[in-house]
Amino acid sequence: MENVKSRAKEKWLVIVVFMFVPLLLLLVFTYVPFFKMVEFSLYKMKYIGPRTFVGLKNYADVFSRGECFRSLFVSVYYMAGAIIQLGLALFLATMLVFRTKGSGIFKGAMFFPYLICGIAIGFIFKFFYARGFVLDSFLQMLGIKLEDIPLWLEEENINNISLAATSVWRYTGQNMILFLGAMMSVDTDLYEASDLDGANKWHQFRYIILPSIKSIVVLNLILSISGSLSAFEPPYVITNGAWGTGTYFVIMNRLAHENQKVGLACAMAIVLLAIIVACTVAQNLFFKYAFDDGTADESKAAARKRKKAEKEAKKAAKGGR
Amino acid sequence: MKKKLLSLGLVTTMVFSLAACGGNGGSGGGGASSDIPTIDEITVGEDYQELEAEIKVLTNRTDIVDTVYKGYADEFMKLYPNIKVEYEGITDYEETLKLRLTTGDWGDLCFIPTSVSKSELSTYFTKLGDFDTLDPVYQYVQEKTFEGEVYGIANGGTARGVIYNKKIWEEAGITELPTTPEEFLEDLKTIQDKTDAIPLYTNFGAGWTMGAWDDYIDLTATGDPDFRNNMPHTKDPFAKRDDMTGPYAVYYTLYESVARGLIEESPSSTDWESSKRRLNEGEIATMVLGSWAVEQCKEAGSTPDDVGYMPFPITVDGTMFAGSGGNYGFGINNQADEDNQIAAMVYLKWLLEESSIYTDEGSIPALKDQPLPDALEDFTDTEIISNNAAPEGEDDLFDEVNDESEVGINKDDFPDGEILEYALKGEKTLDEIMDEWNQKWSDAQESLGVEVNR
Numbered sequence: 001m002e003n004v005k006s007r008a009k010e011k012w013l014v015i016v017v018f019m020f021v022p023l024l025l026l027l028v029f030t031y032v033p034f035f036k037m038v039e040f041s042l043y044k045m046k047y048i049g050p051r052t053f054v055g056l057k058n059y060a061d062v063f064s065r066g067e068c069f070r071s072l073f074v075s076v077y078y079m080a081g082a083i084i085q086l087g088l089a090l091f092l093a094t095m096l097v098f099r100t101k102g103s104g105i106f107k108g109a110m111f112f113p114y115l116i117c118g119i120a121i122g123f124i125f126k127f128f129y130a131r132g133f134v135l136d137s138f139l140q141m142l143g144i145k146l147e148d149i150p151l152w153l154e155e156e157n158i159n160n161i162s163l164a165a166t167s168v169w170r171y172t173g174q175n176m177i178l179f180l181g182a183m184m185s186v187d188t189d190l191y192e193a194s195d196l197d198g199a200n201k202w203h204q205f206r207y208i209i210l211p212s213i214k215s216i217v218v219l220n221l222i223l224s225i226s227g228s229l230s231a232f233e234p235p236y237v238i239t240n241g242a243w244g245t246g247t248y249f250v251i252m253n254r255l256a257h258e259n260q261k262v263g264l265a266c267a268m269a270i271v272l273l274a275i276i277v278a279c280t281v282a283q284n285l286f287f288k289y290a291f292d293d294g295t296a297d298e299s300k301a302a303a304r305k306r307k308k309a310e311k312e313a314k315k316a317a318k319g320g321r
Numbered sequence: 322m323k324k325k326l327l328s329l330g331l332v333t334t335m336v337f338s339l340a341a342c343g344g345n346g347g348s349g350g351g352g353a354s355s356d357i358p359t360i361d362e363i364t365v366g367e368d369y370q371e372l373e374a375e376i377k378v379l380t381n382r383t384d385i386v387d388t389v390y391k392g393y394a395d396e397f398m399k400l401y402p403n404i405k406v407e408y409e410g411i412t413d414y415e416e417t418l419k420l421r422l423t424t425g426d427w428g429d430l431c432f433i434p435t436s437v438s439k440s441e442l443s444t445y446f447t448k449l450g451d452f453d454t455l456d457p458v459y460q461y462v463q464e465k466t467f468e469g470e471v472y473g474i475a476n477g478g479t480a481r482g483v484i485y486n487k488k489i490w491e492e493a494g495i496t497e498l499p500t501t502p503e504e505f506l507e508d509l510k511t512i513q514d515k516t517d518a519i520p521l522y523t524n525f526g527a528g529w530t531m532g533a534w535d536d537y538i539d540l541t542a543t544g545d546p547d548f549r550n551n552m553p554h555t556k557d558p559f560a561k562r563d564d565m566t567g568p569y570a571v572y573y574t575l576y577e578s579v580a581r582g583l584i585e586e587s588p589s590s591t592d593w594e595s596s597k598r599r600l601n602e603g604e605i606a607t608m609v610l611g612s613w614a615v616e617q618c619k620e621a622g623s624t625p626d627d628v629g630y631m632p633f634p635i636t637v638d639g640t641m642f643a644g645s646g647g648n649y650g651f652g653i654n655n656q657a658d659e660d661n662q663i664a665a666m667v668y669l670k671w672l673l674e675e676s677s678i679y680t681d682e683g684s685i686p687a688l689k690d691q692p693l694p695d696a697l698e699d700f701t702d703t704e705i706i707s708n709n710a711a712p713e714g715e716d717d718l719f720d721e722v723n724d725e726s727e728v729g730i731n732k733d734d735f736p737d738g739e740i741l742e743y744a745l746k747g748e749k750t751l752d753e754i755m756d757e758w759n760q761k762w763s764d765a766q767e768s769l770g771v772e773v774n775r
Contacts, residue, residue: 046724126526130590153589154745239589240528242738258733260724 041266051263058267068268071248072275074160074235078228078247081164086220088168089175094205096176097183098191107180110173118170122237125166129153129238156244163234163245171227175220182213218287225283226276248272357662359450360474361458365671366400374664375405377428379418381649386410393676397668404664425656429665432649433465433473439716442472446652447662449474459673459687461647463710474673475647477684479612480697480705481536482643487629489518489606498631498699500641502565502574505634509583509607518606521578522596525588525741532734533610534575537633538568539708540644544637546709553715553722553766555775557759561752566637569755572740574634575609576751579744588741597621601628609633615696616683630696632703641703645685718771726765728758 041058045051062068092110096103113121128134129152139149152162190208199207210217232249235241241250248268256265363369378394380386386408394406409428411417418434421427422445437445442465449455452466455474465473490508493515499505509520524530539549543566552558561569578584585591597614599605601622608614612630619625632641651672653665672678679686683696685705693700711718723730736758743749766773 130526130592131587133590151587151589154587240738241735242525242589242742254733254735255727258729258735259727261727 037266037269040263041270043263044261045263046260047262054263058264059271061264062267062271067246067251068248068271071246071251072229074245074247075229075231077160077164078167078231079225081168082221082224082228085168085172086175086217086224089172089179089220090217092172093176093179093183094201094209096180097186097209098201107177111177112173113170114174116170118233119237121166121170122233125162125234126238129162153239154243159239159243159245163238164228164231166234166238167228167231171224175224178216178220179213182216183209186212222280222283226280229276229279230272357447357659358666359448359454360666360670361450361454363667363670365667365675369663369667370401371403372401372660372664372667373403374658374660375407376430376661376665376668378406378408378665378668379414379428379431380408380410381412381414381432383410383412389681393672393678396676397671400671401664401667404668406668425654427654429654429657429661430669431652431654432476433652435649439465439467442467442652443470443655445655446472447655447666448472449653449666458689460645460685460689461650461687461707463707464647465650465652466710473650473652474669474687475650477679477682477687478645478647478707479684480643480645480700481541481611482630482632482697482700482703483607483609483634484600484614484618485607485629485631486518486600486603486605486627488624488627489516489603490629492516493606499634500636501634502570502577505574506577506581506583509578510581512606513583516606518603519585519599520583521607521609522591522600522605523575523579523584523588523741524591524593524596524608525738526591527593528734528738530593530608530610530734531737531741532729532731534571534737535731536611536644537571537609537635538730540706541633541642542567542571542635542637544640544642544704544706546706549708549719550711550715551775553718553771554773556763556773558762559755559758561755564637566635569751570635571633572737572755573751575737576740576744576754579741580747584741588745601625603627612683612685612696629699631699643700643703643705645705645707647707648684721769722762722765722771725769726758726761728761 042053042055043051044054044058092106096106100106116124130136131151132146135152136146136149140146150158153159186209191204194204194208230249231247232253235245235247235250236253239245241247241254246254249272252265252268252272255261255268378390380390382390387410390408390410394408397406398404414432415434415436418427418431419436422434422437425445433442433446449471452462452469452471455462455471459474461475461478462471464475465471489512493508493512495508495511499508512518512520539552540546545551559568559572565573596605596608597618598621600608600618601624603624608618615628615630618628632643635641651669653662653669655662657665673687679691679694683694685693685697693705697705723732727733727736729736740751740754743754744751763773765771
C-alpha cells in the first residue's frame, strides 16, 4: 500500500518536473505577452512615455475607421490563392505518390521556396514583377508587346493577384510535402486491389487517397485561411501596402510603428484574433456538417450511433458506482 | 566546508571589486568639472604638446574607419606625437552605443547616438563650452545644447536641395535654374521633350525616398527657422498660400510632376542602388534628395562631374532657402581620465577645424566661416538655415501632434506615397488631399489639447 502511494507521488513529481519548463516557456513567451497586449489595447500609449487609460475607445476606433475593415477584403485574394494552392499541392502530391521518376528532385525543388525567408521572397518577386524585368522579358520572348503587359504591381485589378501568387508559390511545396506524408501511410495493397477492380487513377484518388488524408486536408485549409487573414510579408516588402494592397497587418504595422499608436494597433490585433477564431470555428462547423469530422473511417450516421452508445455506456457506468 | 569557504572568499572578492568599480566611476565623474578647458580655449598645435594620452574614437563608418579615418589620426599624431589616436568602427552603431554608454568605459570620443535626449547629455558627455560662445563659431550647436551648455558639436551637416544631371539640363537648353515650382515643372517638361532622360525619378519603390519630400516643407519652403516649432500651433499648415510657398508648394511639385507624366513609367519598379548610376550617366535628369546623396551619385557612375545639386525651387519674398541639419554630433566621455578628455578635445578641435573631413565627405563644414563644399556651388545665392531649438517644454510637441495626426511628417512615408498614387490615378486632387491632412492635423491638435494660435 505504502509502495503504491509513493509510486503515485513519484509519478506526479515526474509530471510536474517535466511539464514545468515547457509550461513556463509557454506562459512567459505566449500568455503573458498576450494578456499584456489585451491590457495595452485599453490604453492610449506610445512605446515609451506615459499611458492614459481610454477603455474601449481603441476598439471603437477600429470599427469606425473604414480602412481597417476594407483591408480585410484584400485578404479574399489570399484566400482564393490558398484554395488554388491546396488544389495544386494535392495534385502534385498525388502525382508523386505513384512512383514518378526523379520524385526526390521534384520534392526538393518544390519544397525549396518554403525554406527561403519571407522577406527574401518579397525581394525576389519585387524584381520578378518590376517593369522590364523577369516576368516582362519572359512574356516579351513569347511575343507579347511590352505595352500590352500590365503593370503587375500598380494596376489595381491585378496587383493583389500578383501578390497572392507569391504566397501560393511559397507554400505549395510545403502543403505538398504534408499531403505526401499522409498519402504514404495509405496501404499500397489498396491500389493493387483497386487496379484489379478496374479503377483508374482518378477513382483511386477520389475513393482511396482523399478519404484517408481528409483530416490533413481540412487542417491545411483552416491554417491557410487564417494565414491569409494575416498576410503580411508580400505586400509589406513588395509594395509597402501602396496601390490598395495594404492588408490588415500592413495597416496595423504602420499605425504601431510609424505613428506610434500602440494601443490602437493592439486593439486591431485582438479584433483580428476574434475574426480568425470565428472563421476557424465556422469552418470547423461547416466541415462537421458537410462531411464529418474528417478523421472517421465510418459513415456519419454510424459515428453518431456509436457515440450515443458510448455515452450511454458511460452513464450506466457512473450510475453503477 | 572547504568549498564553502572558497565560495565565500570568491563572493567577497567580487563584492569588493564591484565596489571598486563604482568608486572609480564616481571619481571620474567628479573630475569632469575641474581642470578641463572648454573647446574654445584650446589652440591647436600649441597647447598640450606635453600631454601624453591614448584615446579611442568610436565611429559608425565601418567602411572607411581603417582608411580615411585612420589617415586623419596619423596626420594628427604627426602634430601631437604624444597623443595616440585609435579608431574603432562599430556596426549597428545606435544599439551598441546605447548599451556601451551606460558602462562609462567605452572610449573617449564618439558620435552621440540620436537616442540620447538632451536632458541626458550631461550624464555621459563632457561640457564643450557655453552655447553663447560656441554658437557664433560652429554650426548646429543648438542640436546638442541643454540649459545653455554645449555637449556635442555636429560632424558637419547636409543641406536640402535637388540632385540633377547638369549635362542633361544643359542639353535641354535650360540655362537658369528654376526658382518656383511652376518653372521647375516647365523645365522637367522641356527635358522630357528634348532629351531621352527620365525628367524626375521618384524612387517610389524604396519608400523612404518619398518621405524625403517632407524635408523641404519647413525651412526650404518658408525660410522660417521656427516654422517647425510653430507647426503644432498652426491652423491648417498644409493650406495653399497665394505666393506658392509652404508645405503645399512642395507637395504641389510632387503631385503635378506625377500628374503631368514627368516621372518614371512604373514607380513600384524603381531601384535605389541603380538609380544613382543612372542619374550619374544621364538616364535620369533629377532626383529630390538631401545633399548627402550627391557624393554617392558621383561615385556610382563614370561621369561624376555631371552630378549637380540645386536649391529646391521655392522662392520666399525673393529669397531662396535651403534647410540644413547637422550630422552626428561628437561627444567626449566625461568618465574618462582627465588627460584623455583633454586629448580628445584637442583632437576634436583639430578634426573640426584643420582636417579635410568635410571636403572628403562633401558636407557643410562645422565651422561657420568656412566655405561651402563644392557640391553646393549652386547655393551661393541661397540662404542656408537650420531649425531653431524648440521652446522650453515643447521638445516633443511636434512629434506628438505628428504621430497623433498620422500625417507622418519625416516618419511615415506612406502619406507621401499616396500623393503620387492619387496623382497617377487622378482619384483625388491635391487640394482634397491637403484638406484631409489639415483636418487630421486639427483633430490631433484638438485631441491633445494643443493651443492653436497661428
